[in-house]
Amino acid sequence: MLIPFSMKNCFQLLCNHQVPAAGFKQTVKNGLILQSVSNDVYQNLAVEDWIHDHMNLEGKPILFFWRNSPSVVIGRHQNPWQECNLNLMREEGIKLARRRSGGGTVYHDMGNINLTFFTTKKKYDRMENLKLILRALNAVQPQLDVQATKRFDLLLDGQFKISGTASKIGRTTAYHHCTLLCSSDGTFLSSLLKSPYQGIRSNATASIPSLVKNLLEKDPTLTCEVLMNAVATEYAAYHQIDRHIHLINPTDETLFPGINSKAKELQTWEWIYGKTPKFSINTSFHVLYEQSHLEIKVFLDIKNGRIEICNIEAPDHWLPLEIRDKLNSSLIGNSANCHAY
Numbered sequence: 001m002l003i004p005f006s007m008k009n010c011f012q013l014l015c016n017h018q019v020p021a022a023g024f025k026q027t028v029k030n031g032l033i034l035q036s037v038s039n040d041v042y043q044n045l046a047v048e049d050w051i052h053d054h055m056n057l058e059g060k061p062i063l064f065f066w067r068n069s070p071s072v073v074i075g076r077h078q079n080p081w082q083e084c085n086l087n088l089m090r091e092e093g094i095k096l097a098r099r100r101s102g103g104g105t106v107y108h109d110m111g112n113i114n115l116t117f118f119t120t121k122k123k124y125d126r127m128e129n130l131k132l133i134l135r136a137l138n139a140v141q142p143q144l145d146v147q148a149t150k151r152f153d154l155l156l157d158g159q160f161k162i163s164g165t166a167s168k169i170g171r172t173t174a175y176h177h178c179t180l181l182c183s184s185d186g187t188f189l190s191s192l193l194k195s196p197y198q199g200i201r202s203n204a205t206a207s208i209p210s211l212v213k214n215l216l217e218k219d220p221t222l223t224c225e226v227l228m229n230a231v232a233t234e235y236a237a238y239h240q241i242d243r244h245i246h247l248i249n250p251t252d253e254t255l256f257p258g259i260n261s262k263a264k265e266l267q268t269w270e271w272i273y274g275k276t277p278k279f280s281i282n283t284s285f286h287v288l289y290e291q292s293h294l295e296i297k298v299f300l301d302i303k304n305g306r307i308e309i310c311n312i313e314a315p316d317h318w319l320p321l322e323i324r325d326k327l328n329s330s331l332i333g334n335s336a337n338c339h340a341y
């Protein structure tokens with residue numbers, strides 16, 4: 001079912017400004033199913049940006065499958081310090097990405113499928129897409145008890161989340177993307193999505209933690225490949241299109257002119273950390289000094305990921321006033337995570 005081939009002609013058919021190439025007309029008349037050959041979260045998010053920015057989807061919806069090497073993906077208006085364990089992520093080499101859609105933080109690895117449903121703004125319908133996934137699940141395993149919730153999660157057995165949803169609505173084009181947990185590392189997922197920091201105050205979107213489960217735990221035949229093929233079959237039937245999954249390479253500038261600079265931008269400190277809504281930290285800790293515990297109080301105001309106000313308070317005999325003032329002023333302008341560079 002997977003056919004790697006040059007997508008150039010398909011994109012020529014779908015792009016606003018280009019002339020339809022003969023031959024592929026039938027294939028892409030009513031839509032297209034794509035799958036990324038890359039497991040790089042930034043490259044795959046760049047495909048979403050590119051399609052969103054460049055394609056005319058009128059009468060030609062697109063379904064895009066993608067999987068990533070271990071990554072944590074935060075929503076557009078979230079605070080990574082509040083949402084995940086950045087130290088653990090650094091130790092384990094887990095990527096952090098900020099997506100352009102809103103909503104909460106999720107963990108991705110090769111056991112998690114991402115599905116992006118691109119449509120015109122008019123045709124955007126998250127529940128319709130989730131119902132399509134439910135039909136696909138039902139086709140491969142009729143005994144599964146999976147339901148869509150009002151917040152567009154998919155729950156297995158009434159309590160375990162197997163899919164989370166987010167979306168981006170542009171002027172004319174929109175996309176709904178969601179996860180599908182097949183065989184992800186559940187222990188990693190829960191330890192990475194716990195912040196060690198206390199005392200953060202902010203208006204950033206907070207994630208809504210749930211119990212999660214993998215579909216493969218419920219039925220060992222439900223591999224990622226089986227699930228993707230099932231959804232592709234259902235999508236093709238629904239849109240009356242060819243059910244082939246076309247493999248695409250997100251670094252191919254001949255298919256996606258300008259895509260590499262989009263991927264680069266998504267990897268910048270300014271986008272990942274710098275877009276964090278303003279927040280403050282009000283916390284304290286103790287140090288042992290000459291057999292007594294001293295309380296050190298810390299107050300920080302952080303804007304665009306950088307310290308704007310810094311107020312560290314400590315007993316004078318441990319931290320002389322002059323040094324404390326120097327320390328406070330020297331921290332201003334620093335990134336809230338200097339190690340992340």
Ligand SMILES: Nc1ncnc2c1ncn2[C@@H]1O[C@H](COP(=O)(O)OC(=O)CCCC[C@@H]2CCSS2)[C@@H](O)[C@H]1O
Binds near residue numbers: 112189
């Ligand atoms: N991969 C995955 N799938 C489903 N649920 C998850 C996953 N990872 C974590 N979680 C659980 O969801 C909550 C957060 O739920 P919350 O509802 O806050 O956020 C979401 O669901 C966002 C989904 C974004 C989907 C996009 C699709 C392509 S790029 S990312 C988290 O604390 C965990 O309990």
